[in-house]
Amino acid sequence: MAPQTLYEKIWKAHVVTEEPGKPALIYIDRHLVHEGTSPQAFSGLKAAGRKVRRPDLTFAVMDHSVPTKDRNLPLVDDIAAAQFAALERNCKEAGVRLFDMHDRNQGIVHVIGPDLGVTQPGLTIVCGDSHTSTHGAFGALAFGIGTSEVEHVLATQCLSQFKSKAMEVRVNGRRPRGVTAKDIILAIIGRIGIGGGTGHVIEYAGEAIRELSMEGRMTVCNMSIEAGARAGMVAPDETTFAYMEGRPFVPRGKDFEAAVSAWKRLATDPGAQFDRAVELDAAKIAPQVTWGTNPGMVAEVTGRVPDPGSFKDAVDREAAERALEYMALEPGTLIVDIPLDRVFIGSCTNSRLEDLRLAAGVVEGKHVAKSLKQALVVPGSRRVKAQAESEGLDKIFQSAGFEWRDSGCSMCIGMNADVLPSGERCASTSNRNFEGRQGKGGRTHLVSPMMAAAAAIEGHFVDIRGWNGQRGE
Amino acid sequence: MQPFKKHRGLVAPMDRVNVDTDQIVPKQFLKAITREGFGRTLFYDWRYLPGEKPNPEFVLNFPRYKGASVLLARANFGCGSSREHAPWALLDYGFRAIIAPSYADIFYNNCFKNGILPVTLADDQVADLFRRLEQKEGYTLSVDLETQTVTDDSGLNWKFEVDPFRRECLLNGWDDIGLTLRFEDKIADYEKGRNPQAPVFGPLEPPR
Numbered sequence A: 001m002a003p004q005t006l007y008e009k010i011w012k013a014h015v016v017t018e019e020p021g022k023p024a025l026i027y028i029d030r031h032l033v034h035e036g037t038s039p040q041a042f043s044g045l046k047a048a049g050r051k052v053r054r055p056d057l058t059f060a061v062m063d064h065s066v067p068t069k070d071r072n073l074p075l076v077d078d079i080a081a082a083q084f085a086a087l088e089r090n091c092k093e094a095g096v097r098l099f100d101m102h103d104r105n106q107g108i109v110h111v112i113g114p115d116l117g118v119t120q121p122g123l124t125i126v127c128g129d130s131h132t133s134t135h136g137a138f139g140a141l142a143f144g145i146g147t148s149e150v151e152h153v154l155a156t157q158c159l160s161q162f163k164s165k166a167m168e169v170r171v172n173g174r175r176p177r178g179v180t181a182k183d184i185i186l187a188i189i190g191r192i193g194i195g196g197g198t199g200h201v202i203e204y205a206g207e208a209i210r211e212l213s214m215e216g217r218m219t220v221c222n223m224s225i226e227a228g229a230r231a232g233m234v235a236p237d238e239t240t241f242a243y244m245e246g247r248p249f250v251p252r253g254k255d256f257e258a259a260v261s262a263w264k265r266l267a268t269d270p271g272a273q274f275d276r277a278v279e280l281d282a283a284k285i286a287p288q289v290t291w292g293t294n295p296g297m298v299a300e301v302t303g304r305v306p307d308p309g310s311f312k313d314a315v316d317r318e319a320a321e322r323a324l325e326y327m328a329l330e331p332g333t334l335i336v337d338i339p340l341d342r343v344f345i346g347s348c349t350n351s352r353l354e355d356l357r358l359a360a361g362v363v364e365g366k367h368v369a370k371s372l373k374q375a376l377v378v379p380g381s382r383r384v385k386a387q388a389e390s391e392g393l394d395k396i397f398q399s400a401g402f403e404w405r406d407s408g409c410s411m412c413i414g415m416n417a418d419v420l421p422s423g424e425r426c427a428s429t430s431n432r433n434f435e436g437r438q439g440k441g442g443r444t445h446l447v448s449p450m451m452a453a454a455a456a457i458e459g460h461f462v463d464i465r466g467w468n469g470q471r472g473e
Numbered sequence B: 001m002q003p004f005k006k007h008r009g010l011v012a013p014m015d016r017v018n019v020d021t022d023q024i025v026p027k028q029f030l031k032a033i034t035r036e037g038f039g040r041t042l043f044y045d046w047r048y049l050p051g052e053k054p055n056p057e058f059v060l061n062f063p064r065y066k067g068a069s070v071l072l073a074r075a076n077f078g079c080g081s082s083r084e085h086a087p088w089a090l091l092d093y094g095f096r097a098i099i100a101p102s103y104a105d106i107f108y109n110n111c112f113k114n115g116i117l118p119v120t121l122a123d124d125q126v127a128d129l130f131r132r133l134e135q136k137e138g139y140t141l142s143v144d145l146e147t148q149t150v151t152d153d154s155g156l157n158w159k160f161e162v163d164p165f166r167r168e169c170l171l172n173g174w175d176d177i178g179l180t181l182r183f184e185d186k187i188a189d190y191e192k193g194r195n196p197q198a199p200v201f202g203p204l205e206p207p208r
């Protein structure tokens, strides 16, 4: 048999039926559901007199609009409350497992899937959410879908899909100290552009990817969508299996061993062909900071805000001008001279235990700058929160002047009370710096958790590599 | 879903690259539980001043684009979040077709599920349309899915490509789920594990 990519292997194993010239019908192994993009799917289903085909393969959670403090008080947001009530009712009627906001396993959908072991290698995983690409870190085929497709999966447990093209992004060498998975993916997006992965499924490979922890791989795969890719994946290996073993939904004992040997066969065969390949040298990657209004508008921390005039293409020039106007930045400003109003450590990109440990290591024994209005840490799940607390990270953050909150999407999207006020500037570990993403008129700079933590202490960006005795990771 | 065969309508420009779905429908409107009424929320943060007063500087508020139903856009339109609220809002506002050099994948898919035709033309063709639109008030285009052409009143006649299956579904307004359910027996077979390459499943219940 011709050598195959990881993507092809998973794809083939899931084709229920296909005809030439038409999309294939592929089977979906896990369907994750959240309150934001599911109500219309459930009501469509009901209106057509259809049922949820596989409630046992469907997992629902409340994350986007949940409050991150005083969760036991009645909700003040009536519209969000109605949406939570709808999810609860829909799950109850269909027999779908729901992690509601009071469940000890509650958290951001892309954090709890891997955390609980629902996410496994070789599976197809979908969710009405573009950052479903996160789960690809386990060697699963995971991608975001629209609400109509959510309804389709609820009804049929299948999706009608055209096969994507395969792209390899190989990150060679070792990343320097202070450079994290977040910097790697931002550098990749800076290189290929926010439409650079459109129509493709990216497989990340190379020494620098292999060396990443599962948390790091999730950060990389998470932002695949920010390069326009349908999905991102990393072939499973010992790091993957070690992370998975013992998690609630992962097979145990002999079953686990059998699963591992099957999972090992998923890796891309030597000589398999990709439609496109890109290579980067990890040693050349510096900590990254976005300066504009999409994740591709990114610079090294040692760099400057670019001059729009330096862009050759007229459309890019205009986009840069508009971005600088929105961001209230002058061309030529040193990145480290950008002052901040708030810092947000959280989101499905960077709110896992490792992220919190790294950030805590930076702020331990220090205090956030007086000029800062708020520094927020929002763990990705309640399990992460509990683990972090058992290590005393909450105390470290709190004595450094950070607020320690309950888990949810929070200021990544500002659908709850955690909104970035208009005109304010935030260093954020999330994934999108679109206009108004964290709050109307708010200005977002995307960075790694260590960079966000150090920026909180100084009140402006700093190069973590040489900062205050820090030697990075 | 309402079918799309042919549509003739006033064109409005959205002259920015990488318009993301956070701009098309800001997050504060994602808490709704129905599909209705999203037209009001389209491009909300750009379109309105405080108090929901129309911003006279926003292009869709220009009197000459009132009633537009064809949106002319730039590359990578609809990037970012998967929210289907974006096509719901475009449709509810009155847009039936979009013309752009490229689209983000999920948004592109979502359009077809909602009876909106996203037409892909080459960069220079789109640039040309932007010029024509600027020069002529009341500029109108016809978008014909049957013949796969975009035409205007001055003789412009351009072919566009679209996947034949997507075209057929949109022309007929077919219900996707209905189509899939014709393969019920195949789905049931798959579930019985007849595909030897099917993945290893972990337990569906955590141990107590």
Ligand code: SF4
Binding pocket: A063, A064, A108, A109, A110, A129, A131, A347, A348, A349, A408, A409, A412, A413, A430, A431
């Ligand atoms: S944390 Fe942000 S990006 Fe992730 S699922 Fe929530 S809103 Fe989406």
